[in-house]
Amino acid sequence: MNFAMYVHPSDLRLANTRRVYRSLLAAGRSSRADLARRTGLSAVTTGKVVDQLIEGGLLEEVDLQSAPTGRTVSAPVMGRPPRVVCLSRRARFVAVQLGARECSLMSVSLGGQIDAPSRVSVPSPKRAELFLEAVAEAKDSVCPQQPLAVLVSVPGVLDERQNRVLFSPNLRWTEHAELLPALGRAWSAPVVAVQEVQSLALGHQAFGGAPESFLLIEFTDGVGGAVVTNGRLLESPFPMSGEIGHIRVPTVQRRCGCGNDGCLETLAGRPGLIETFRTSLRKPRATWQDVSNHVASSGVESWLRDTIEATGMVIAGAVNLLGLREVVAVGELTEMHPDVILRIEDAVRRHALCSRFAQVNCRAAPGRRILGLVAAATDRVLLPEPALVATRAAG
Ligand SMILES: [Zn+2]
CATH class of the missing domain: 1.10.10.10 (Winged helix-like DNA-binding domain superfamily/Winged helix DNA-binding domain)
Structure with missing residues (x-):
C-alpha cells in the first residue's frame, strides 16, 4: 500500500x-x-x-x-x-443467509465465529412477509442485544447501494423492496448485504493466502461467480457481475431458473447433476446423496465428463476475458471427489489462451461465507476505507 x-x-x-x-x-x-x-x-x-x-x-x-x-x-x-x-x-453481528432450500439466522463474533446455539433455520418461504414473521419470532433467541450490523448473504443480483435484490431467479420473494431494510429494523442495526458468491470471495481473501486476483466459482443448486482483481471485488457499472452460471452451453436444452435454456448451472448445479446421473445411469429415483456417494467412490466417470468439459470451457472464457490465472472452486461439484477439480483444471488449460505461454491454476477451497460477511462489515461499517487523494482529485 x-x-x-x-x-x-x-x-x-x-x-x-x-x-x-x-x-x-x-x-x-x-x-x-x-x-x-x-x-x-x-x-x-x-x-x-x-x-x-x-x-x-x-x-x-x-x-x-x-x-x-x-x-x-x-x-x-x-x-x-x-x-x-x-x-x-x-461484540456481535447477526448473520442472515438466504438460501433456496433454507434460510438461517445466527449470532457471530467479530472474528466470524458462529454462536452455534443462536442458530435458527427455517425452510425458505414463498413470501417475504412470511420470512419476516419468522425473523420477528426468532429475533431475541438469535441475538437479544443490538448487534453492530445485520450481515445478509443474498443470492441473485444485488444492488448494494439501494440495499435491494433486483433479481433472484431461484428466490423471487427476496426481490421484495422492504426485505433488507426490515432485517435492519428488526435489530435496529445497519444492514450489510453482500451477494452470496462475493461473500465467499471476500472470505477466501480474508482468511489469508489468497492470490491478489482470482475468479471464484461456487457450485451448489446454482452456479455463481465472483471476480477479485488486485485485492478488490470487481466493480461493475451495473449491479451485476460474475454470473458465470448463466452462460449458455450450446449443446444443452435444459430450462434454467432464469428463463433461458442451457445455462451452465443446468448442468453443473445440484439439480442438473442429479438429472444427468439419473438419465445416464438409468436410476430415475437417484437422490443427491446417491450422486455424491457414487462420485466419491467411483471418481469422474463418463456421465460427468461433458459437465466438466462445459464448466472448463465457460471458465476458460472468463479467464480469457478478465486476464486471470487463478481459479478457486467452492461447493458441491468439487467436494465430491478430488479428481473433479483436476479435470476442470485440465479443461480450462486446454481452452484458455494464456495456457499457451503461462499457467492457469484451479483449486478447490472450503467456503468461508461468514468470514466474508464479517470482512465486508469491517470495510463498510466498522472501519470504512479512507478516501484516496487520487479518487478525490479525479472526482
Ligand atoms: Zn440461467
Missing part, C-alpha cells in the same frame, strides 16, 4: 488500523509482536492501534489459553504468561 497517497494523518491512522484489524481477522489471535511483524508496522504504531481498538471495544487482550484458536502459532516467551489479542468476542 502506498501511504504517500493519503493526505491526512487521520487517514494514515485509519489505514494502519485496518491493516492490524485485517491481520487479526486472518490470524484469529496474535501477540502484539507478531502483529507488528505481519503488518510491517513498527511496534510502537502497532501498540497504539491495538490500544485504541481495545478501548473501542473491537479487540480484547487475553491469556493465550483462553484465546480463540488461532491459525498462526507464536512461540511462547519463557517466564511470562503469554498474552495475545483477538477480535472482541462480546
Whole structure:
C-alpha cells in the first residue's frame, strides 16, 4: 500500500488500523509482536492501534489459553504468561443467509465465529412477509442485544447501494423492496448485504493466502461467480457481475431458473447433476446423496465428463476475458471427489489462451461465507476505507 497517497494523518491512522484489524481477522489471535511483524508496522504504531481498538471495544487482550484458536502459532516467551489479542468476542453481528432450500439466522463474533446455539433455520418461504414473521419470532433467541450490523448473504443480483435484490431467479420473494431494510429494523442495526458468491470471495481473501486476483466459482443448486482483481471485488457499472452460471452451453436444452435454456448451472448445479446421473445411469429415483456417494467412490466417470468439459470451457472464457490465472472452486461439484477439480483444471488449460505461454491454476477451497460477511462489515461499517487523494482529485 502506498501511504504517500493519503493526505491526512487521520487517514494514515485509519489505514494502519485496518491493516492490524485485517491481520487479526486472518490470524484469529496474535501477540502484539507478531502483529507488528505481519503488518510491517513498527511496534510502537502497532501498540497504539491495538490500544485504541481495545478501548473501542473491537479487540480484547487475553491469556493465550483462553484465546480463540488461532491459525498462526507464536512461540511462547519463557517466564511470562503469554498474552495475545483477538477480535472482541462480546461484540456481535447477526448473520442472515438466504438460501433456496433454507434460510438461517445466527449470532457471530467479530472474528466470524458462529454462536452455534443462536442458530435458527427455517425452510425458505414463498413470501417475504412470511420470512419476516419468522425473523420477528426468532429475533431475541438469535441475538437479544443490538448487534453492530445485520450481515445478509443474498443470492441473485444485488444492488448494494439501494440495499435491494433486483433479481433472484431461484428466490423471487427476496426481490421484495422492504426485505433488507426490515432485517435492519428488526435489530435496529445497519444492514450489510453482500451477494452470496462475493461473500465467499471476500472470505477466501480474508482468511489469508489468497492470490491478489482470482475468479471464484461456487457450485451448489446454482452456479455463481465472483471476480477479485488486485485485492478488490470487481466493480461493475451495473449491479451485476460474475454470473458465470448463466452462460449458455450450446449443446444443452435444459430450462434454467432464469428463463433461458442451457445455462451452465443446468448442468453443473445440484439439480442438473442429479438429472444427468439419473438419465445416464438409468436410476430415475437417484437422490443427491446417491450422486455424491457414487462420485466419491467411483471418481469422474463418463456421465460427468461433458459437465466438466462445459464448466472448463465457460471458465476458460472468463479467464480469457478478465486476464486471470487463478481459479478457486467452492461447493458441491468439487467436494465430491478430488479428481473433479483436476479435470476442470485440465479443461480450462486446454481452452484458455494464456495456457499457451503461462499457467492457469484451479483449486478447490472450503467456503468461508461468514468470514466474508464479517470482512465486508469491517470495510463498510466498522472501519470504512479512507478516501484516496487520487479518487478525490479525479472526482
Ligand atoms: Zn440461467
